[in-house]
Amino acid sequence: MPTAPHPQTTDELLQALQANGERPYGRTRTVAAEELAEAAEQFAEPVPLIHALLELQEAYTYGSEPRKSPVVFARLLTLFDERPDVFDERLRHLLFWRFKWVANALRALPEIPLASLRQWLTEMRDRYTKAELDLQPYYGQAYQLAAHTGEDTALAYELWAARSRSRLSDCEACEICERARYHLTAGDDERALRAWEPVLAGKESCQEEPARSISYALLPLLRTGRSDEARALHLAGYRGCRRNASMAGEIGRHLEFCALTGNEARGLELLAENRTLFDEVESPRDLLDLLTGVEVLLQRVERLGHGELPAAGFTGRAWTVSGLRAEVRDRADDLAGRFDTRNGTTAHSDHRRARLDRAPLLEGLELTLRTRGLDDVTPAVRNAPAAAPVTARAAAAVPDTLPELILRARALGEQGHPDAEACWARLRTLVAARDYSHPDDPAVGTLVRLYADLLDDEAARAGYKDEHAEAAALHEEAAGLYEDAGLPGHAALAHACAVLAAAELPARDAGDGGADGARAPHADGSGAPGAAVDATGARGDGEAAARTAALTAAHASLVRLHEETSPLAPHQEARLLRLRATALGLRLQTSGSEEHVAAVLAEIDRLHAFATRHDIVGQIAGARLLKATTHAMTGDLPAALAETGDLLDRLKEHGPAWHLPRTHALRGRLHLGLGDAQAAHADLTEGLRLAADWPDGTVDTSLHADLAQACVHLGRPDEALRHLTRSAELNLRAGARVDAYCAYDSAAQLSLGLGRVEDSIALLDSLLAEPDVTSGELDDRLVAQLRLTRARALHTGEDLKAATAEFVSLAAESAGWADDPGSHAMIAAETAVLLAESGEFDRAREAVDQALAAHARDPRFENLSNALRELARLQAEQQGPDGLSGARAFLADAGRVAEEARTAGYEVQGRPLDAALAFEHGRVNAYAGAYEDSLTALDRALGLLGEPGPEPAxxxxxxxxxxxxxxxxxxxxxxxxxxxxxxxxxxxxxxxxxxxxxxxxxxxxxxxxxxxx
Known part of the structure; x- marks a missing residue:
């Protein structure tokens, strides 16, 4: 299928060639170049054909197809010999420059005889001499052939390096790389790194540099103790070559770097990201470099005892690490042998063996914000939650005898004790065994009752993960078994839990939840109270109303169950009262209605009175936690704070101790709400310290996220970053992947604010490569947020082309968000600014018009005003007087937005919109040379700002x-x-x-x- 309309004129052909030249290298560009070269044959003029052939050779060269590049160049050389007069100075320069491309392509093909390579160099020398061109480029190619074969390299290097550069010499960055690699081969790391300094520092660059040099410099940097620099360059350098077939060898060296620094898990992740290269790389030399790097990684993983792990390999079958390593070894050995046979040396096999024999250089170099080991990778590869490092203590030892274990699990469960889970987990394992024999003990009860207990525990764990449908079903199944066992109180409690779990369903139908903020209280009161927010923002009115009605009905059902069930043990009645209070608390949280406050407080008082009368300490604490949460939901933070203070005093005296970390966590959030970050940090830190006394999962993972927020307010960004990544890891372990991604996104944004651009991009690249993201299972708005953060990071990192492409894509997608036009307005406005930075003002105007249309439905006054003023500045700055009309049109739009904001009573967070607009009028007119208008506008801006005061901003x-x-x-x-x-x-x-x-x-x-x- 043609990729574009067939050009009918030479002008159309040249325009199509220019457009194709802006595409990334790869099959799409190459196919289009082939079609355009074929189309160029129809014209009688040779110049369009020359341009088409030059574009085709470039596509083959940088698309990793070295076999085709020399064929195209041969046609160009024939045209030059036949019609040298049609080659102007530029075309002539390009022709002689590309002799080097052909030499490079021929070296990459082991089937080309060595005599043919030398013959081509002779042809190059003769052509250069005849054209009276300096021979330094020829000697450069002669050296590269010597380095390739491993013979006479010292002499060839001196003949090249001692000569002065000429117009046809490789760029400075490429020549620096060759000189540095010569010293590297000689074993002189320090001299190689000194040679590389201009490239690694960004002073010299080209299309392949500094990415190429970085890949070679990584190991020398480690060997000379510069691990921090190696880490930073790995992040930047890998991004410069990822998924690029023409830089397959560089990717192989990054994989090797991961393998030798204790980052095998990251290496497998990068391998998966580049798996298409196994089939795309047509250059045998590049493929050999890639496969050797892959084998270094796989060999290391296998030696660490993880040969059974899945690995991304050649298409057509599923691979394990061990299986892929064997395949890669055979293919790479064959390629190295073919090169050595052609060259008459053992250079390639020797170099390959040296790479494979290298010992790790560091035990563990932290490369990214998402550091994982191979044990963590195993479930992640299979699209399951990865394990997080354990910081809390393990659960207490479980009893040895089965009757004791069962009774212990039930007793701890009645108390809500965190160690109950370890007992239930052990029982699940024992009961599932074929040889399980249930104790014949009246105190233990029947096997049916034990099955019911296990189902009830499984349901509670599902509820903690917000899997409400499963929780409801499991609770109902448990209730049926309890009835069969003759335990009406237990059955009623299980029914009650099912009712509340089912009432949670309407709020979750629209997508995954829990993205921001703490979890709501769970049915058994074990969760930390707080406000649940779904991944895409606030719930719609219809959804909130439906959920409010469901919770009202659930509460009524719970009251009926309570009244109709008799007798109930005190701990069972307390739990039913807790469920009743929780249902009304969730209703208040959903509706936000003042009319629902009194009812929930009455239920909490009922629970507190009952628990106090029967001395059920866990439920006393639970009631007071619910009361504090209710005060917080109504906005009475001081009352909530006082409640938690009294509760802490009681818990320290009467227990239960496992409520202490939870209460400190809530108290810390309240301090944050009151703007006291120092007090919040103290409470949250204490909560984290106390949580270490209990098994993981006792305290909500949002504790780390709250601590991160406190640290940001206190000016401790590095500490905040650690807490955010820890929060994400714990959420992954708990199976709360949405929460984890949100925490990681916050970490990426904070990292970006700290100037750690490559850290931010690497983290987001890792998340966006996760199976549930690539398969479309994750909420699309959350994925869009991750992409948006990455696009902003790319922009900050001055990768304007990649950032703009991502923003344009996001703007197109967000245009379909009928329920969230405000987000589309912000994305489209930001897209317009990036397009303007690239000088594409027509496209910028289209994008900002989309933003204005979305803003009309869901206003974003400040964001849009800022973007419009920036667009005006960019157009005036880049185009001067010619851009004044367009710039003023942007400012006119900004004026209307400011007027709308004033009418709506909007309070800006930054500069007043009118003053900022007047200043921008002044700046824009100054850029365009309209100085009187500029001065008038600036005087107006000063009048709007008023006299300065003590505030620095x-x-x-x-x-x-x-x-x-x-x-x-x-x-x-x-x-x-x-x-x-x-x-x-x-x-x-x-x-x-x-x-x-x-x-x-x-x-x-x-x-x-x-x-x-």
Missing amino acids: RAGEWAESVRLAGVVEGVYLERPAPALTRLDAAITRLTALGHTEPVRELTALAARLRDEE
Whole structure:
């Protein structure tokens, strides 16, 4: 199938070639180049054909198809020999430059005889000599052939390196890489790294650099003790070559780096991300480099005892690490042998063996924010939650005898004791065994009752994971077994849990939940109270109403169950009362209605009174936790704080101790809500310390997320980052993948704010490669959030092309979010700014028009105003007077947005919109040379801002307006006297207020104007 319409004129052909040149290298670009080369044959003019053949050779070269590149060049050379007059200076330069491409392609093909390689170099030398061109490029290719064969390299290197560079020499970055690799082969790491310094520091670059040099420099950096630099370069360098068939060898070296630094799990992740290269790489030399790196990784994983792990390999079958390693070894050995046979040396086999024989250089270098070991990878590869490191203590030892174990599990379960789970887990294993024999003990009861107990525990665990449908079904099944066992109280309690679990379902039908904030209280009261928010934002009115009605009905059902069931043991009646209070608490949380407050408080008081009368300490604590949560939901945070303070005093005296970490966690959240980050940090830290006394899962994983929030407020970003990643790991372990992804996204955003751009991108790349993301199982809005954060990170990392492509894609997708036009407005506005940065103002105008249309349905005043002003600045800055009309159109839109915000009573978080707009009018007009208009606008901005005060931010904005007005008036309008009057007055005012930095800038401008007078 053709990839584009067939060009009918040479102009259309040249336009199509230009458009194809903007595509990424790969099959799509190559196929289009082939079609365009074929189309060029129809024209009588040779120049369009030359351009088409040059594009085709480039596509083959950078698309890893070395067999085809020399054939195309041969056609170009024939055209040159026949019609040298049609090759202008540029085309002639390109032709002679690409002699090197052909030499490189021939070296990559073991079926090409060595004599043919040398013959081609002779042809290159003769052609250069005839054209009176410097021979340094020829000697460079002669050295590369010597290095490839492993013979006479020292002499060849001197003949090349001692010569001065010429116009046809490889770029400085590529030549640096060759010189550094020569020293590396000689065993001189330090000298190689000194040679590489300009490339690794970003001072020299090209299409393949610095990614190529980075891949070679990683191990020397480790060997010379520069592990932090190696880590940073691995992150940046890998991103520069990922999924790129022409850089397969570089990817292989990154896999090797992972294997030798204790990052085998990351290596397997990167291997999976690049699995298509096994079939895409057509260059035998690049494939050999890739396969050797893959084998280094797989060999290491196998030696660590994980040969049975799944591994991403050649298409057509499922691979284990051991199976893929054997396949890779055979193929790589064959390739190395073919090169050595052609070259008459053992250089390739020797080099391959040296790589495979390397010992690990570091036990464990933390490469990413998501550090995992091979034990963690096993379930992740199979699309199950990965394990997280254990920090809490293990559960207490379970009894040895079966009757004791059963009775112990029930007793602990009645108390809500965290150690009950270990007993139930042990019982599940024993009962599932074929030889299980139930004790004949009246105290233990029947096997049917034990089955019911296990089902009830399984249901509770499903509820903790928000799997409410499964929880309801399991509770009902348990209730039936309890009835069969003649235990009506137990059956009633199981029915009650099923009722509440079923009432939770309407809120979860729209997608995964729990993305932000703490879990709601669970049916048995074991969860930490808090506000549950779904992954896509607040629930819709219809959904909230349905859930409110369901919870009202559930409460009525629970009351009936309570009244109709008799007798109930005190602990059973307390749990039923707890469920009644929980149902009303969830209803209040859903509706937010004041009319629901009194009912939930009455149920809590009923529970508290009953638990106190019967001295059920766990339920007393649970009632007070629910009361504190209810106060928090109604906005009475001081009352909630007082309740938790009293509860902590009681827990320290009467217990149960396992409620202490949960209460400290809630108290920490309340301090956060009251703006006391220091007190929040103290409570949350204490909660975390106390949680270590209990098994994992006793305390909600949001404790770490809350601690991260407190750390951010306290200016401790690195500590916050650790807590966010820990929160994500614990959520993964608990199977709460949505919560985990949200925590990781927050970590990526925080990392970006800290300037750790590559860390942020690497983390997001890892998440976006997860099976439940790639298969479309994860909520699409959450995936969009991860992509949005990654696009912003790419933009911050100055990868404008990749960032813009992602934003354009997200803008197209979010246009279909009928339920969330506001998010589309923000994404489209941000997309417009990136398009403008690339000079694509027509497309930027289209994108911002989409943003304005979405904003009309769901306003985003400040975001859109900021974007429109930035668009105006970019157009005026890039296009000068020619861009003034378009820039002013953007500002007119921003003016309407500001007017809408004023009418709506919107309170901005940053600069007042009118003042910011007036300043932008001043700047835009200045860029376009409309200086009088600029000065008028800046005076208006100063009037809107008012006099500066003690706040540094406001003083800085005011001073910048004064500075720009001084430049326009004193420099461009050549009126230094009034400009100096303006500046001197501002300097006096700011000095009196103690704003030293703005004063310094204004003083410098004033001195400049006085010098020019």
